[in-house]
Amino acid sequence: MTAAELAEPFLSGERAANGYLGFKGGLNAAIAHRLHFPRVIKSTSERTFIEVPMNKRLSSLFAALVLLCAVTELARAQAPAEGLTQAQLNARAKAQNVPEIPYESVPNFLKLPANLYLGEGIGVATNSRGHIFVYTRSQATRLFEFDQKGNYIREIGEGLYGFLFAHAVRVDPQDNIWTVDEGTNMVIKFNPEGRVIMLLGRRPESVEGLLATPAPTAPVPPAQPYMFNRPTDVAWDAAGNIFISDGYGNSRVVKYDKNGRFITSVGTKGSAPGQLNLPHSIATDAKGNVYVADRTNRRIQVFDNDLTFKTIYDQVGAPWALCVTPGAHQYLYSSNSNPDNNNADISAVTGEIYKMELDGTILGKFGKAGKQLGSFGTVHAIDCRNENEITVSEITAWRVQRLMLHPQAKGSK
Numbered sequence: 001m002t003a004a005e006l007a008e009p010f011l012s013g014e015r016a017a018n019g020y021l022g023f024k025g026g027l028n029a030a031i032a033h034r035l036h037f038p039r040v041i042k043s044t045s046e047r048t049f050i051e052v053p054m055n056k057r058l059s060s061l062f063a064a065l066v067l068l069c070a071v072t073e074l075a076r077a078q079a080p081a082e083g084l085t086q087a088q089l090n091a092r093a094k095a096q097n098v099p100e101i102p103y104e105s106v107p108n109f110l111k112l113p114a115n116l117y118l119g120e121g122i123g124v125a126t127n128s129r130g131h132i133f134v135y136t137r138s139q140a141t142r143l144f145e146f147d148q149k150g151n152y153i154r155e156i157g158e159g160l161y162g163f164l165f166a167h168a169v170r171v172d173p174q175d176n177i178w179t180v181d182e183g184t185n186m187v188i189k190f191n192p193e194g195r196v197i198m199l200l201g202r203r204p205e206s207v208e209g210l211l212a213t214p215a216p217t218a219p220v221p222p223a224q225p226y227m228f229n230r231p232t233d234v235a236w237d238a239a240g241n242i243f244i245s246d247g248y249g250n251s252r253v254v255k256y257d258k259n260g261r262f263i264t265s266v267g268t269k270g271s272a273p274g275q276l277n278l279p280h281s282i283a284t285d286a287k288g289n290v291y292v293a294d295r296t297n298r299r300i301q302v303f304d305n306d307l308t309f310k311t312i313y314d315q316v317g318a319p320w321a322l323c324v325t326p327g328a329h330q331y332l333y334s335s336n337s338n339p340d341n342n343n344a345d346i347s348a349v350t351g352e353i354y355k356m357e358l359d360g361t362i363l364g365k366f367g368k369a370g371k372q373l374g375s376f377g378t379v380h381a382i383d384c385r386n387e388n389e390i391t392v393s394e395i396t397a398w399r400v401q402r403l404m405l406h407p408q409a410k411g412s413k
Helices: 003-011 026-035 056-077 086-091
Strands: 020-023 039-043 048-051 103-105 120-126 132-137 141-146 152-156 166-171 177-181 186-190 196-201 231-236 242-246 252-256 262-266 279-284 290-294 299-303 309-313 321-324 331-335 353-357 362-366 379-386 389-394 399-405
Touching (some): 120 389, 120 399, 132 166, 141 166, 141 177, 177 231, 186 231, 242 290, 252 279, 279 321
Parallel strands (some): 120 166, 166 231
Antiparallel strands (some): 020 048, 039 048, 103 399, 166 177, 177 186, 186 196, 279 290, 290 299, 331 353, 379 389
């Protein structure tokens, strides 16, 4: 019921017999009680009668007073549930009462040499041997490799021209290592030995100095087939075709063949199906479907292998990071990461990671925002090579965690 509906009898000058005023609805009776000076003498499902001396002037004043109370009561009735602010309600995932997946975090997982530190944990990936690759923003963007037990092995690409502002690292089925650098607008392919074997995009030339930052309302230049505007992630299909989310500037996904030849792209900035607003992460399944973390639009969009729109999953919050497991039965992980501005109110209702079927069915969730081991400080990337052995990198905690999931077996209690 709206405030206008509550107050309608007063506005129309409705009068009950014998000098009493009648109006509709159970909520109106509550309002009448809150007014104190009128006496409720009769209340039914259709009318509440209150004793008040009525003339035109008093009727108008009283109607205005009850309208004010009606609005107050309506606002009280529609107040955010569970004591949450509207900003918190907007930030938390739509899906509620999702089963919790028990898990634990492996303590002291990565072992760094003395005087070597991680900066922001931006990208993390594993290869077929279980080695872990971490792409981090520190004093310089750096790419580290660790063995399956977390022992430091080496740095890859030290001083590389294509490294400026890390955004993602992924490992393809042939164990090639791919980095996506938002600062140089480049996607770089390394072979397993760490040698550069393919480049996509090009770093803006600095000979004329730094480019001016465009105004927020400035139109984005038209996207070019082989140039990126702050790209974010990379994925592949079984044929080796390359899919790149591009990104902060272009709001599109681009498809190349395995040799880097442009095939097609999809997306312009917007909120309609097939449009994107900050595609922040990307993953593919065994059938070649493409899952895009449409972060600002707070949804996952699914495209077929030709980048034709298929469907939307919008129940799991703002997806910062996506991962699809390998194997016969594949799962989709998505992180509703807490914001990297350390907003405590929003962090209180975000930070969890969801496990889903590929059709969008939510199976469970785990984790929450926090600074201690086992909680998350803005998850930026997920590796899920093993369904129940998840590795995450975090921005605001400057770390990588290995998580061991313990899902309850079907049929068990």
